Protein backbone atom coordinates (compact mmCIF):
# COMPACT_ATOMS: atom_id res chain seq x y z
CA UNK A 1 0.00 0.00 0.00
CA UNK A 2 1.11 3.51 -0.72
CA UNK A 3 2.38 5.53 2.20
CA UNK A 4 1.61 8.87 0.60
CA UNK A 5 0.67 11.59 3.08
CA UNK A 6 1.89 9.40 5.93
CA UNK A 7 5.56 10.07 5.27
CA UNK A 8 6.34 13.76 5.92
CA UNK A 9 9.71 13.49 4.21
CA UNK A 10 8.09 12.18 1.03
CA UNK A 11 5.34 14.82 1.12
CA UNK A 12 8.03 17.48 1.50
CA UNK A 13 9.92 16.05 -1.46
CA UNK A 14 6.76 16.12 -3.61
CA UNK A 15 6.15 19.77 -2.69
CA UNK A 16 9.76 20.57 -3.57
CA UNK A 17 9.40 18.79 -6.91
CA UNK A 18 6.32 20.86 -7.79
CA UNK A 19 8.33 24.00 -7.00
CA UNK A 20 11.18 22.81 -9.23
CA UNK A 21 8.76 21.97 -12.06
CA UNK A 22 6.78 25.22 -11.84
CA UNK A 23 9.00 27.49 -14.00
CA UNK A 24 8.98 24.89 -16.80
CA UNK A 25 5.25 24.12 -16.53
CA UNK A 26 4.21 27.76 -16.47
CA UNK A 27 5.50 28.27 -20.05
CA UNK A 28 2.51 26.43 -21.56
CA UNK A 29 0.22 26.79 -18.55
CA UNK A 30 0.49 23.13 -17.58
CA UNK A 31 0.47 23.43 -13.79
CA UNK A 32 -3.26 22.71 -13.41
CA UNK A 33 -2.88 19.71 -15.73
CA UNK A 34 0.04 18.43 -13.67
CA UNK A 35 -1.75 18.85 -10.34
CA UNK A 36 -4.90 17.11 -11.59
CA UNK A 37 -2.86 14.27 -13.11
CA UNK A 38 -0.93 13.91 -9.85
CA UNK A 39 -4.20 13.60 -7.91
CA UNK A 40 -5.33 10.86 -10.30
CA UNK A 41 -1.93 9.16 -9.98
CA UNK A 42 -2.44 8.90 -6.20
CA UNK A 43 -5.81 7.20 -6.75
CA UNK A 44 -4.32 4.83 -9.33
CA UNK A 45 -1.45 3.88 -7.01
CA UNK A 46 -3.93 3.23 -4.21
CA UNK A 47 -6.13 1.00 -6.39
CA UNK A 48 -3.56 -0.64 -8.64
CA UNK A 49 -0.34 -0.69 -6.58
CA UNK A 50 2.96 0.46 -8.10
CA UNK A 51 5.95 2.38 -6.80
CA UNK A 52 5.02 5.98 -5.97
CA UNK A 53 8.70 6.90 -6.02
CA UNK A 54 8.62 6.31 -9.75
CA UNK A 55 5.03 7.33 -10.57
CA UNK A 56 4.74 10.62 -8.66
CA UNK A 57 7.97 12.27 -9.87
CA UNK A 58 7.30 11.05 -13.41
CA UNK A 59 3.82 12.62 -13.40
CA UNK A 60 5.04 15.90 -11.88
CA UNK A 61 7.85 16.24 -14.43
CA UNK A 62 6.31 14.61 -17.50
CA UNK A 63 5.42 17.83 -19.36
CA UNK A 64 8.35 20.09 -18.39
CA UNK A 65 9.71 19.65 -21.95
CA UNK A 66 7.06 21.95 -23.45
CA UNK A 67 9.18 24.77 -22.02
CA UNK A 68 11.82 24.12 -24.72
CA UNK A 69 9.43 24.91 -27.60
CA UNK A 70 8.38 28.38 -28.57
CA UNK A 71 4.74 29.33 -27.96
CA UNK A 72 3.77 29.35 -31.66
CA UNK A 73 5.12 25.84 -32.08
CA UNK A 74 3.32 24.73 -28.95
CA UNK A 75 -0.10 25.67 -30.31
CA UNK A 76 0.43 23.31 -33.27
CA UNK A 77 0.97 20.35 -30.98
CA UNK A 78 -1.85 21.29 -28.68
CA UNK A 79 -4.37 18.94 -27.28
CA UNK A 80 -6.20 15.78 -27.92
CA UNK A 81 -7.10 16.59 -31.54
CA UNK A 82 -3.58 17.59 -32.65
CA UNK A 83 -2.52 15.52 -35.63
CA UNK A 84 0.00 15.41 -38.43
CA UNK A 85 3.75 15.14 -38.89
CA UNK A 86 4.59 18.51 -37.38
CA UNK A 87 2.45 17.87 -34.29
CA UNK A 88 4.20 14.49 -33.90
CA UNK A 89 7.64 16.06 -34.26
CA UNK A 90 6.90 18.68 -31.61
CA UNK A 91 5.36 16.07 -29.38
CA UNK A 92 8.56 14.00 -29.58
CA UNK A 93 10.63 17.09 -28.68
CA UNK A 94 8.56 17.72 -25.54
CA UNK A 95 9.07 14.08 -24.51
CA UNK A 96 12.84 14.01 -25.09
CA UNK A 97 13.52 17.47 -23.64
CA UNK A 98 11.23 16.64 -20.72
CA UNK A 99 13.20 13.48 -19.96
CA UNK A 100 16.43 15.44 -20.05
CA UNK A 101 15.16 18.25 -17.78
CA UNK A 102 13.61 15.70 -15.37
CA UNK A 103 16.94 13.87 -15.15
CA UNK A 104 18.76 17.11 -14.30
CA UNK A 105 16.17 18.19 -11.71
CA UNK A 106 16.21 14.82 -9.95
CA UNK A 107 20.01 14.51 -10.03
CA UNK A 108 20.31 17.96 -8.46
CA UNK A 109 18.07 16.68 -5.65
CA UNK A 110 20.30 13.59 -5.19
CA UNK A 111 17.53 11.22 -6.19
CA UNK A 112 18.23 7.49 -6.55
CA UNK A 113 19.88 6.97 -10.00
CA UNK A 114 17.99 3.73 -10.64
CA UNK A 115 14.68 5.49 -10.05
CA UNK A 116 15.78 8.44 -12.22
CA UNK A 117 16.45 5.99 -15.04
CA UNK A 118 12.91 4.56 -14.79
CA UNK A 119 11.31 8.01 -14.51
CA UNK A 120 13.14 9.46 -17.51
CA UNK A 121 12.41 6.37 -19.61
CA UNK A 122 8.68 6.85 -18.91
CA UNK A 123 8.79 10.56 -19.77
CA UNK A 124 10.72 9.88 -23.01
CA UNK A 125 7.68 8.12 -24.56
CA UNK A 126 4.81 9.14 -22.24
CA UNK A 127 2.67 10.30 -25.16
CA UNK A 128 4.01 8.56 -28.27
CA UNK A 129 4.64 5.10 -26.79
CA UNK A 130 1.85 2.64 -27.56
CA UNK A 131 2.93 -0.11 -25.19
CA UNK A 132 4.10 -0.13 -21.61
CA UNK A 133 7.21 -1.92 -20.34
CA UNK A 134 6.36 -1.91 -16.63
CA UNK A 135 3.39 -1.12 -14.40
CA UNK A 136 4.41 2.38 -13.33
CA UNK A 137 4.60 3.50 -16.96
CA UNK A 138 0.93 2.58 -17.42
CA UNK A 139 -0.06 4.48 -14.29
CA UNK A 140 1.72 7.65 -15.48
CA UNK A 141 0.17 7.44 -18.95
CA UNK A 142 -3.29 6.88 -17.46
CA UNK A 143 -2.92 9.74 -14.96
CA UNK A 144 -1.88 12.06 -17.82
CA UNK A 145 -4.89 11.14 -19.97
CA UNK A 146 -7.42 11.24 -17.12
CA UNK A 147 -6.97 15.03 -17.37
CA UNK A 148 -9.05 15.03 -20.55
CA UNK A 149 -12.31 14.01 -18.87
CA UNK A 150 -11.61 15.71 -15.51
CA UNK A 151 -13.71 18.73 -14.59
CA UNK A 152 -10.85 21.23 -14.81
CA UNK A 153 -9.22 19.55 -17.80
CA UNK A 154 -12.34 19.16 -19.92
CA UNK A 155 -13.49 22.77 -19.62
CA UNK A 156 -9.98 24.22 -19.83
CA UNK A 157 -9.14 22.24 -22.99
CA UNK A 158 -12.49 23.06 -24.61
CA UNK A 159 -11.71 26.73 -24.03
CA UNK A 160 -8.04 26.79 -24.99
CA UNK A 161 -8.54 24.65 -28.08
CA UNK A 162 -11.74 26.49 -28.95
CA UNK A 163 -13.79 23.28 -29.13
CA UNK A 164 -17.52 22.84 -28.81
CA UNK A 165 -17.92 21.02 -25.44
CA UNK A 166 -20.44 18.62 -26.95
CA UNK A 167 -18.06 17.74 -29.74
CA UNK A 168 -15.20 17.23 -27.28
CA UNK A 169 -17.46 15.09 -25.08
CA UNK A 170 -18.48 12.92 -28.04
CA UNK A 171 -14.86 12.46 -29.09
CA UNK A 172 -13.76 11.47 -25.57
CA UNK A 173 -16.73 9.21 -24.97
CA UNK A 174 -16.10 7.31 -28.19
CA UNK A 175 -12.37 6.86 -27.57
CA UNK A 176 -11.49 6.86 -23.87
CA UNK A 177 -11.62 3.11 -23.34
CA UNK A 178 -8.87 2.60 -25.93
CA UNK A 179 -6.18 4.71 -24.33
CA UNK A 180 -6.03 3.44 -20.74
CA UNK A 181 -3.94 0.58 -19.35
CA UNK A 182 -5.71 0.14 -15.99
CA UNK A 183 -9.34 -0.73 -15.30
CA UNK A 184 -9.33 1.89 -12.52
CA UNK A 185 -8.64 4.63 -15.09
CA UNK A 186 -11.41 3.38 -17.40
CA UNK A 187 -13.87 3.48 -14.50
CA UNK A 188 -12.74 6.95 -13.35
CA UNK A 189 -12.94 8.41 -16.87
CA UNK A 190 -16.39 6.89 -17.39
CA UNK A 191 -17.64 8.47 -14.16
CA UNK A 192 -16.03 11.79 -15.04
CA UNK A 193 -17.63 11.83 -18.48
CA UNK A 194 -21.07 11.26 -16.97
CA UNK A 195 -20.47 14.36 -14.88
CA UNK A 196 -19.33 16.35 -17.94
CA UNK A 197 -22.51 15.33 -19.79
CA UNK A 198 -24.59 16.71 -16.91
CA UNK A 199 -22.60 19.95 -16.91
CA UNK A 200 -23.04 20.37 -20.67
CA UNK A 201 -26.81 19.87 -20.25
CA UNK A 202 -26.96 22.31 -17.35
CA UNK A 203 -25.00 24.91 -19.36
CA UNK A 204 -27.34 24.53 -22.31
CA UNK A 205 -30.39 25.04 -20.13
CA UNK A 206 -28.66 28.08 -18.62
CA UNK A 207 -28.17 29.56 -22.10
CA UNK A 208 -31.82 28.89 -23.03
CA UNK A 209 -33.10 30.61 -19.91
CA UNK A 210 -30.94 33.66 -20.61
CA UNK A 211 -32.18 34.03 -24.21
CA UNK A 212 -35.85 33.94 -23.23
Ligand SMILES: [Fe+2]
Pocket residue numbers: 062063094126127
Ligand atom coordinates in the same frame (compact mmCIF):
# COMPACT_ATOMS: atom_id res chain seq x y z
FE1 LIG B 1 3.01 15.40 -22.47
Ligand SMILES: [Fe+2]
Pocket residue numbers: 033062063144
Ligand atom coordinates in the same frame (compact mmCIF):
# COMPACT_ATOMS: atom_id res chain seq x y z
FE1 LIG C 1 0.56 15.75 -19.94
